[in-house]
Amino acid sequence: MPDLDDTTDSAPPAAEVIGDSWRLPPRLGLAAWVIVVALVAGGWLVHWWGPINPGISGYLHTSTVEPTPTAPTTAMLRVANDSQSELTIERLTVAESSSAASPQVFEASPARALPVMLDSGGGESWTTTDPAATPLPVTLGPGEAVVVTTELAIDNCPTPGQSISTAMTATLEIRSSWGRTTSHDFTGTSSPGIRCPPSLPVELSPPADRAAAAEEVSAAFGIAYDANLPADLRLSRIDDPTGVADASAAAKSGAYGGLTGTVRAEVLGVSFDRPGHATVGYLLTAAGVGPRTGEAVLVDGAWKVTRSTVCADLALAGVECAPLPR
């Protein structure tokens, strides 16, 4: 392996010659130190001016207040500018991307645009479903944050009673003070999942004013199950309240007594399947059970919850209604 030395007897190099056979440039330590200091100082100066990739932090929080189709999944995206310079949000997309429990639900629209509300914290907020209509770009100063909220409601449940988790992705395109645009994704999955309403029988004899009747049924369920209302009022919305007051009191002092005070009934759907009778799909909120099916009957011109429905729900708390006298 011949290796040639290119240092001949020409003019002495501008370097420290040590001995006869070696050459070592002088002040290498100083040169190295200058390079290190320059790189470190340069890096922090750039940071002070504004990072090339903006330092943003954020999270997408998705939640479903109640597991019902009527309560939409809410996604809240909060993005904070962690850098010392301004940055600009140039584009914002929030899309529902999947359904963990039932992917076929959104197969037709895997990434549809959702209504978006952006609140810059300065009193200015807006809501839109049209990305082109958004008042972007929005500039965030150092330390400022922006909150984006969006809602998603299920418009077609594949299977009654099935729980569907929705995943959302928010994509932000941000331009730094260096003019560099970067894309940032935030994802979140709704928890708890949205539960589809139970199936109801075919409606065969709807009342003349169906909407008013359905509203009355919903109101009857709401009152009968609201523990904060006077007992007399609640019992008045039950077709036969015999023994219900005692069973309810027993439930309050039972193992699930804490829950009975907070449970409410939210009606998901009503089917007037025969004259004077309705099958009702409803949800016991905060009870941790899925959608349930009950009955309402027309008594003296007023829709009331049936005793069997209330007693079946009290049975969930381990309390049985007393048998009706024969």
Add this chain to the structure above:
Amino acid sequence: MIAAFALLALALLLSWLLFMAVTRGGGEDARAWATAEGVDLDDTTRPVVAAYLRTSRNLRQIGAIGGYLIAPAFTAATGIDLELPGLLWLLTGYVLGCLWAELALTRRSGAKHRTASLTTRRLADYLPPTLLRSEQIAPLIAVALGLISAWLIDPSTSEPHPTLAVAGSAEVLQRGAILAAVLAPLAMAGVLAAQRTVVRRPQPLQVPAHLAVDDAMRSTSVRRLGATGLAIAGLLLSVQCGALAFATSEPIAALAAPLTLLLFLVALLQWRWWPSWGWRVRHRRPAVRTASLVVADGATRGDDHA
């Protein structure tokens, strides 16, 4: 704005004071080095060795400090998190400083014509076999531990696993172990390439005493490079063992836990030990052979000289 510049000026002043502290003292003792390496120094080689040791030491230390400081500055400037421990950047800077010191030192024949050594210099002659073997085996162990981590660690475990060496969820620990399996071979490949570069640099020296000193300096450099590379690999192995210790169950966890600490200690101890452990370079050449090129008008290639 004024406050920022005042802060910058203060930082520069502090850095200058740190520089003076680092480079003070003139480096290692040439005589002690010669004794350890088994070479004799005379009046011509002693200043050479002293200057080389001083410059090498300064560049290594500045490289280490630079490696430790530049990584967070890079992250601050770019927003890209390099996600590696500071100690690894420190060692990387140390390697670069060591390599720079060696590359800065050039050899000259002092003759009137160009000369070239015809002797083949091999890395194995400049390194203890144990060190060379360790450099080859460490990356393989890292790859094996990476595969074991990918196989045994369940990333879906949500419990946090805080430890001294590593921290995070099982997913983070597994990712770190796999990353270490990639980084360790890369680091050792870089170190081996640097060592070969150092060994194969031109050596147009004609005085046997100078050759012996030059070989000893090269050997010191390649041992230092190898030891630092092994320290990097050892720390990465320690991270992998830490991941296995805290994200797997018995008996793997019980085996990996003491290895985590052991590897960490061995990595640091061998780093200090190998460079100072004298090694006699194996001389394969029976005599110095050179080829000469007459540098003159109409340059003609000369004959080999024995």
